[in-house]
Structure formats: C-alpha cells, structure tokens
Amino acid sequence: MKFLPLIWSNLRRKKTRTVLTLLSIIVAFVLFGFLSAIRQALLGGVSLEGANRLIVRHKVSIIQLLPMSYKERMERIPGVAMATHQTWFGGIYQDPKNFFMQNPVIPDEFMRIHPEFILPPEQMRAWQRTRTGAVVGRKTAERFNWKVGDKVPIQSSIWSRKDGGFLWEFDIVGIFDGRDKNTDTTPLFFRYDYFDEARSGARGEVGWYSIRIQDSARAAEVAKLVDAEFENSAAETKTEPEGAFVQAWAQQVGDIALITASILGAVFFTILLVTGNTISQSVRERTGELGVLKAIGFTNAAVLGLVMAESCLLSLLGGGIGLAVAWALTSHGDPTGGMLPLFFFPVHDVVLGVLISVAMGLVTGFFPALQAMRLRVADSLRRI
C-alpha cells in the first residue's frame, strides 16, 4: 500500500494518454458486459430445473410437428416420469416489435413439469376452468399493463382459426412469477384444447415434447430409448437436454458463443496492444527515474513489481469502471422489447471480467516491466 501513491502518480504523469487508454479499456469491458448479456439471453436461459428435463423434437427440424399420440408412448418408456407438449404459436400483440413467446400447453402437466413458474393456486384453478384462459409472465404483464380479467387479442403468424382469421383472443386468468433470475417471465401460455379445436389444420399435432426423467444421471440413456421408440416412423425424433434445445434454437442465427468470443477476442487483443504500448512508452520515458529508484536501493524485482502494479492498476481501473457501466446499462433488462427476455449481465461473467482485467494488466505490464528490471543503473543514469 505504501507504494500506491508512487504508482498512482506515475499514471497521472500524462493525463491525456492515461485517460484515453482508460477509455479504450472501459469501452472494451462495456462491450464485454453487453455481449455476455446477449449470450446469456440466447444461450443461458435454462434453469437448473432443466437438468432433469429432456426435449423431444422432430429429427429434421424444430419447425416440423410431432403427433399428439407420442405422449402415451413416451410415458411408457422406462425412466420417463411424465411428458407434455408445447407448440410454437408465433403471435404478435398489436405491433410486430412486441415480440414474446406464446405457446399452447396442457395446464396441469405443464405446471408440474415446470416448477420454476410460480402461479397462485386460485389462478391455476381459474385457468383449469376457463377454456380461453391464458397465464402470462410478470414481465410481459407489466410491459403491456395486463391484469387478470383482461381480454387480449393476439395475431398468430402461423396458425389460422377455422373461420380463416389469424386473430386469437385470450382471457388473462393468471400472472406467474419466476422462481429465480434465470426464469423467463415473458411468455404467455394458453390451453392446448382450445387451440387444437379452433385451429384450421394440423389437429392432433404438437411442436415438441418436454419429458421429465426419473434420474438425471440417466438422461443420455433415456434420450436414446425415446429416439429408438420412434425410429423408422413418419416423424422420427431427436431427444436432447433442454439446454441443448434452447441453444439449438438460438444457433439458428449462428454460433453465438463463437461470434461473441471472436468479437471479444479481437477487442481485447487490440486493447492489449494499446495498453501495452502505453505502459511501454511510459517506461521508456522514465528510464532515468527508474535508474534513480534503483540507485537509492530499489531492487530489480521491486522495479518489476512497480511497473506491473502500474499496468494492473490501469487495467483494473478501466475494467472495473467498464464492468460497472455494463452492469448499470444491462440492469434495465431487455433492450429489444422482447427478443432477449433473459438479458442480464451474469455475476459469473462479472467475475470473469475482473479476472480478464487482472490478466490483461499482467500481460501488458510484463514486457515493459522486464525492460525496466533489466536497466543497468549506471547506464540509465547516463541517459538523463
């Protein structure tokens, strides 16, 4: 701590240069925060509950439908505790930019298999009583100011009614909350029996199945049994963990993890060069001063430590401010109006960011510090 004023003073030596370097580090870490939040929204929206759930979809693609009759066959497979289904409705509320998920489900089964959705018992009973009833997540309810008792019109982009219209009306009978931060509270779920009876085609078909397995350790084995059950049928299946399913859904726009890693890699590499150059230049300018420090008794290791500490302080300061700004900006939630319901900067990525900033400080400081350490006192004093 006693060296801190010396280290801090050196950073203030060329204020403009330090501020510009600091700004570039801050921008890099804000970008890191945003990309982490986007990746979290696209790939990380699966709670731990999903560990003992598998998703069964059509082998060809997730837009191909599966027969309703698969449910009973699945529940007979050893290791499967229960099965239920969902179908992608693809609806729009008032404006195409008001995007959120709406799926028809069987209420009892759905809520049993998804305990992460918390719905008051009386609202659950109302849903069971009301054929056109729908429950909506807290986030969407607040977004559109929906209340229990409201009648909500939603225009489907896929499913027409028997009368040819695409407009569906639902009665909001409940508003559910998420058990934790990772639970998406933007979807709307409505009754499959109402949907199936009213739609103009594809009756008896569903989008995909969620199955709860008895033992999550046997997930791979159960997945194989399920796919084997429907092998050589008209609708062969692909069974995978819920996380993999969500990721496959997101990967339709590309390999999100690779894209974010590539962008961040390029950004941090550039920052590495910028910061490294700043520290290196600063050391070159201070050759004489470093010589004086050595003359008055600072060891080579102490000089190495001083330069490394300076580079780490710069990097940590920029990283810290950048991460704080990213945290503040992402704390307002989804900036897209529904496309990224789980948009937030995860704590583990904040910790990763801090570690990256430390590593960046060490890497950028290493070579200039080595250069400073190797200075011969007599030579450096001659250069003044």
Add this chain to the structure above:
Amino acid sequence: MNDPKTGNAAVVEVRDVEKVFRRGSEDIHVLRGANLTVPSGEFLALMGPSGSGKSTLLNLIGGLDHPTRGTVSIAGERIDQLSDRRLAAWRARHVGFVFQLYNLMPVLTAERNVELPLLLTHLSKAERMQHVATALAAVGLSHRAQHYPRQLSGGEQQRVGIARGIVTDPTLLLCDEPTGDLDRKAGDEILDLLHALSSEHGKTIIMVTHDPHASARASRTIYLNKGELTHDPKD
C-alpha cells in the same frame, strides 16, 4: 582501518581498482589501479577533466557498478563481491546520492520525493513522515514540502535531492556535480549545506566536480587523470 592522517576510521577504501569498458572490439581502461581512502566525516572533492573516470569511480564507491579488478570496501564491508540484489539493499542502507540534474520524480511532491528511500524500510507512515520532516528541515525546505519539483527553483530542487540523500542517515553521501546546473548563488548555498552536513553532522561526503570554486569548500581534493588518482592537478 583508520586513516593515517586524521586518525578517523576509514569509511571508503578503494584498492587497486581497475575498470575496463568494452566498446566493440576495443577495451577502454577508465580506471587504472586506483587507490583511495576516505576517513569518516571527510568532505572530499574529486576533480578531473571529462572522461577521466570520476563518475565511474563514484559509481563503484556507491555500489552502482562492479570493478573489473580490485576491491571496494565501505565501512569495512567488501561491496565489489555483492550480487546486484544485495548491492541494492546495501545502497538503501548506506548510500545517499545527489545528482547534477536533481533527478526528482516530477509527479511527486518534495515530501514524497524525500520519502522514496524510506519506502524500502519497515518504518510506519508516521515514522517516515517524521524522518522526511527532519531531512527537509535540515535543508531549510520545510515550508516547500507540498510543492512539486516544477514549482521549485533549481537550488530548491537540489536541496530536496540532498534531503532525499540524507533521509535514511546513510554512511556516505555521494554527489555527482551537485552545483553543475546551478548559478553561483544557488551553488554556494548547496556547498554551504554540504559543508555543514560534513562539519556539523559528521557526514562523509564525496563530491565529483569540475568547479575549483566548489572543490575549495571540500576538506580535501584529489584529481583523476586518465584513470589514475593523484593529489596534484598537474599530474
């Protein structure tokens, strides 16, 4: 070992020291068998033309460089055999340096500049500040403690440099052309200060200088010419 003339214990003993620098394929003999004894409390001036090896000898005595041959002992301790790491620790305890161009850290106040050598000790902040205050008072700059070097005159900056040199109460104060960058008045003040440190506080001081006016303030002057030490400027 005591100095035969003064009877004081010898602080600096340089014996048969040679220093050879290699430039390309050529060997440059900067010092040729230099011998020097400096008793405790002496204010010694070291004179000689440019390139005569004055600064090299000062660097060897100050433990900033190793001799090619010969021995350098300070207060009875052979320093020519110490490793770089041990030499750094030795310098921190035993030597104060004063440079021609002051060599203060421009980003630190006078007080912080003087504190620098004390950062290597185990003193608490309060103790360090007490030592700094004493050193600044000794050079008459207590009132300028919070000023940055750019806010001080050349003479004042050199006083801060001297305060930094004496703050650890070193065995030896080595001054390389301490008045070389100052006008006569400021130079005289610095010489007065060095003289007082030697005569009143018993500091052993070796001062490299070109200036006969400065060397006249020392208790003894020796000359370096072509790498050899003499007591006569004509030799």
